[in-house]
Amino acid sequence: MMSRPFDRRTLFKHTALFTGAVTGALALPLSIGKAEDLDAWLSNQGGPSLKDQRSPGIIARDEAYWARVRGLYHLQPDVVNLDHGWTNPPPRAAMTELTARARTLEALPAEQLPKQWETISTTKMRAALAAAMNVQPTEIALVRNATEALDTVLLGFPLKAGDEVVCSAHDYYAMLDALEQRRARDGIVLKMINPPVPAPSMNALEALYVDAITSRTRLVLLTHPSNLTGQYLPVRRISEHAHRVGAEVVVDAAQSLGLLDDPLMSLGCDYYGASAHKWLGTPVGLGVLWMRPEHVAKIWPLLPPMKEEKGMARFEWIGTAPEYVNPASIPAIALHAALGASRKAERLKYLSSYLREKITRAFPNARFYASHELSGTLTHVEFQGVDPIALQKRLREQHGILIQGMGGIRSDPSLRAIRISPNVFTARTELDRFVAAASREIPRLEKRG
Structure with missing residues (x-):
């Protein structure tokens, strides 16, 4: 409990x-x-x-x-920062x-x-x-970022040859790299889901995971939401199904911590990792790991802790570190x-809706990677024939606008979107400025392509 x-x-x-x-x-x-x-x-x-x-x-x-x-x-006054999905300024x-x-x-x-x-x-x-x-303070470990938190579980969870781990092509690359290492080292089986883009419904996403989870599944990785598409998952429903067959669930919540009133318990998972320097807005260098108390003893830490360390403190030993990040958080x-998380979430949902409407008017053929109803903080949009990395560079150099180009994704090369992630304090006029700049640059890049 x-x-x-x-x-x-x-x-x-x-x-x-x-x-x-x-x-x-x-x-x-x-x-x-x-x-x-x-x-x-x-x-x-x-x-x-x-x-x-x-x-x-x-x-x-x-x-x-x-x-x-x-x-x-x-x-920074000379930049319109629309890349808060990576890090938020404190x-x-x-x-x-x-x-x-x-x-x-x-x-x-x-x-x-x-x-x-x-x-x-x-x-x-x-x-x-x-x-x-x-949650209670004794239930969390203070780490440096979501990658350290989640890799602690993915690399430390007891698995043997033939055990199955369910994951997605739209999970974060660092988590997939950790699982690939487990496959090479331990002979585990990775069952990779390839979600449709955009997904038609939460039910459709749930069905993909239900079909992939079997009696041999030991661990399920769920990203909430995906860094690559902005798509949320029905985490609780998938977790319930995984638990029925004896599997455990680890949630990558890097993009949702700070935007849910009940960010962890509502998910029904076994392990949870996130970065505080995203939507909680702390200085860069703070992450958090949580797990159900009954699982703590079986997870091997990334670095061997001192013998006297017990509980979640076993996962905090990293040696000498810039300790001033924590008080500044x-x-x-x-x-x-x-x-409040609900105010922040509603603001970002509103800005996303406003942005989608502006993009749709300016670019009727634009392709969004997740529906507005199934996403929130991140807006991924593809412009046919446009290199997203080239568009990112043009917007930054010519217009002082920072977005993220999502191209060359190893796990899903078909993804070629830009990611726009305003903050709660982003003004509508800044989104207007982005659309105006994109309207000038995209036709030039289309001709080049």
């Missing part, structure tokens, strides 16, 4: 337990312990009010609200804390590194991150708590 989840009040409490190495307007004050104190802090920085009782769907369309959120960040308060913590640590690392780990990272920051996930998690 999973532990009783934390509530939102607990999240505020633990983001408040901040040692305050930084002084100044943007640092979280020591007195924050309640939602009203966090509201006052946000108001002082020009941010939105937590007292706004409008529904997330209404707030999603309020450009003034999200402009105030934008004011909490230090962004808020200014986190950047301020990051630089101060780095100076303090690097000036006396032998003392400051263990001190910051013991007094902040493994206590205050761990509790805040666990609360954002609705607390202001970012506090801002996430203030905005």
